[in-house]
Amino acid sequence: MSERKEVYGKAVLYPGCSLDGLGKSYEVSLKLVVEDLGIPYQRVEDYNCCGALEVKNVNTMVGLLLPARNLSLAQSMGANTVISACPGCHYSLSRANHYVNKYQNVGQRVNEHLKKMEEEPYEGKVGTAHAVEYVYNAAGVEEVKKRVKRPLTGLKVAPYYGCLYSRPKQFLGTGYSPFKDDPERPNFMDELLRAAGAEVVPFEAKTMCCGGPHVYSDAEVSVHLEARILKEAKRNGAEVLVTDCPLGHVAIETNMDKIARKYGEELRMPLAYFSQLLAFAFGHSPDEVLLTANLTGPMSILRRYI
Amino acid sequence: MPIPELEKPIIKDVISKEKAIIDGVEVDGTWNSFIVERTQTGYDESMWDEISSTLEGVTISACWQCGTCTSGCTMREYDPNFSPRRFIDLARKGDRQSLVEIQDSLWRCVSCQKCTHRCPKGVMVEEVVHAIHNNLLKHGLVREDPSTKFDELFLETVMNNGGRITELTLGAASAKAGFVTLSVKDLIKMGGALLKSGLVKDLIKPSRVRKWSKVRKVLEEAMKEEVIIQ
Numbered sequence: 421m422s423e424r425k426e427v428y429g430k431a432v433l434y435p436g437c438s439l440d441g442l443g444k445s446y447e448v449s450l451k452l453v454v455e456d457l458g459i460p461y462q463r464v465e466d467y468n469c470c471g472a473l474e475v476k477n478v479n480t481m482v483g484l485l486l487p488a489r490n491l492s493l494a495q496s497m498g499a500n501t502v503i504s505a506c507p508g509c510h511y512s513l514s515r516a517n518h519y520v521n522k523y524q525n526v527g528q529r530v531n532e533h534l535k536k537m538e539e540e541p542y543e544g545k546v547g548t549a550h551a552v553e554y555v556y557n558a559a560g561v562e563e564v565k566k567r568v569k570r571p572l573t574g575l576k577v578a579p580y581y582g583c584l585y586s587r588p589k590q591f592l593g594t595g596y597s598p599f600k601d602d603p604e605r606p607n608f609m610d611e612l613l614r615a616a617g618a619e620v621v622p623f624e625a626k627t628m629c630c631g632g633p634h635v636y637s638d639a640e641v642s643v644h645l646e647a648r649i650l651k652e653a654k655r656n657g658a659e660v661l662v663t664d665c666p667l668g669h670v671a672i673e674t675n676m677d678k679i680a681r682k683y684g685e686e687l688r689m690p691l692a693y694f695s696q697l698l699a700f701a702f703g704h705s706p707d708e709v710l711l712t713a714n715l716t717g718p719m720s721i722l723r724r725y726i
Numbered sequence: 727m728p729i730p731e732l733e734k735p736i737i738k739d740v741i742s743k744e745k746a747i748i749d750g751v752e753v754d755g756t757w758n759s760f761i762v763e764r765t766q767t768g769y770d771e772s773m774w775d776e777i778s779s780t781l782e783g784v785t786i787s788a789c790w791q792c793g794t795c796t797s798g799c800t801m802r803e804y805d806p807n808f809s810p811r812r813f814i815d816l817a818r819k820g821d822r823q824s825l826v827e828i829q830d831s832l833w834r835c836v837s838c839q840k841c842t843h844r845c846p847k848g849v850m851v852e853e854v855v856h857a858i859h860n861n862l863l864k865h866g867l868v869r870e871d872p873s874t875k876f877d878e879l880f881l882e883t884v885m886n887n888g889g890r891i892t893e894l895t896l897g898a899a900s901a902k903a904g905f906v907t908l909s910v911k912d913l914i915k916m917g918g919a920l921l922k923s924g925l926v927k928d929l930i931k932p933s934r935v936r937k938w939s940k941v942r943k944v945l946e947e948a949m950k951e952e953v954i955i956q
């Protein structure tokens with residue numbers, strides 16, 4: 421086991437705005453899971469917004485500087501890897517990493533600005549990983565199995581990874597390393613959920629887009645994309661849609677009524693973060709992991725395990 | 727004046743003569759028709775150079791027009807005019823006018839990254855699509871679209887709220903900008919859940935980066951800088 425922990429060296433967690441906002445149930449439950457598994461959970465303090473998928477479209481330099489400042493903060497904590505629970509942050513930090521390493525003059529300009537902010541120049545060496553990969557590689561499926569006190573036997577789940585957990589390979593390195601998930605058909609979350617006793621249904625919409633960046637600006641398309649994801653999960657008999665992306669999670673939860681009105685009541689389904697289900701399976705109470713705060717009310721299904 | 731793409735035949739005209747004698751031999755039938763060729767004009771070739779010198783557009787030249795990006799594109803299913811392959815083709819030809827004609831499609835990329843991930847030539851397609859759109863915006867050739875408006879709002883919200891956003895600050899800004907966001911009913915329902923999680927206070931009084939005023943100043947300087955790739 422100690423060998424597996426070496427994968428990431430010193431790992432720190434970049435919370436990002438979403439984990440300190442509506443994604444609080446993600447952060448609270450992830451912390452419980454990681455601590456139960458005995459792997460480190462140390463937050464990057466005084467971080468700023470990573471710029472997500474928006475800022476890069478408005479201004480190239482600021483689109484790099486926002487994530488680069490966070491990478492520099494991680495570096496000054498002595499980190500080898502920065503873990504993001506939000507795939508949007510994971511993507512954004514990885515993108516900055518790619519560009520500062522690939523184009524030297526860009527990296528230099530970024531560092532000159534970082535110096536003016538009184539941050540350490542970023543050397544481009546901090547690796548990035550998503551929370552699912554972190555739990556899967558640093559702790560491992562066997563360790564998860566050992567912690568399960570409340571097996572979720574018979575719970576039918578559809579793991580929804582979203583776009584940016586594994587795409588694009590050029591930024592995230594997916595498909596090139598055994599510690600990265602399969603970019604087209606990921607399965608790390610499947611295995612973690614199976615380890616908690618759940619039954620993973622066949623689900624081909626795992627990495628389909630939820631229209632996230634355009635929930636406001638192209639709302640009809642987003643709602644339709646979300647309905648398609650739910651339809652796939654329903655069609656295969658899933659009871660809960662399990663998420664690893666706070667953007668997708670919040671978008672689908674808040675749109676659920678709209679989706680049901682427009683595309684049919686039968687599409688209604690509760691959502692839970694993968695970490696909420698793992699922490700629940702590890703014996704934590706629904707209140708502790710904030711399952712009771714999810715808008716779509718997953719406790720209506722999970723009650724049978726208490 | 728650029729010519730619309732679909733109306734740009736290479737053949738300008740056909741001349742048919744009743745009687746044509748070539749090298750002393752009278753020709754008839756199809757042989758007495760002559761094609762008047764033309765050189766296509768109206769393209770602005772500097773567009774290609776402009777895009778390939780940006781960080782986002784630097785990979786545009788590698789594209790071999792296979793169409794893999796378009797065939798898997800999320801947005802393509804909703805909008806038949808949305809085709810990253812074609813955007814790249816038009817941009818490299820410098821056909822700004824054809825791009826302007828499909829401006830209502832150009833902004834609709836949802837950044838799902840399928841195209842970039844799958845491109846066999848390593849074109850960073852999602853980035854290139856944004857670089858093309860940004861080029862038109864820069865030249866003032868297209869109307870401001872909802873996505874750009876939202877992206878600008880996002881950056882503004884980050885800058886004005888201590889370097890971080892919350893769903894509330896962003897939602898309020900979007901509502902002010904006229905985006906339809908959540909209904910009152912949705913808000914009440916969400917409010918209940920937020921109270922339960924004790925999140926309300928975090929959202930109403932979001933945390934800020936401690937030395938934001940310094941960071942912000944540097945960012946504002948950096949905004950003026952153009953990133954050029956040689």
Ligand code: SF4
Binds near residue numbers: 794795844845849
């Ligand atoms: S997949 Fe790549 S090479 Fe093929 S058309 Fe798209 S950008 Fe060009």
Ligand code: SF4
Binds near residue numbers: 795
């Ligand atoms: S990132 Fe944009 S262009 Fe690429 S596949 Fe997705 S929607 Fe289409």
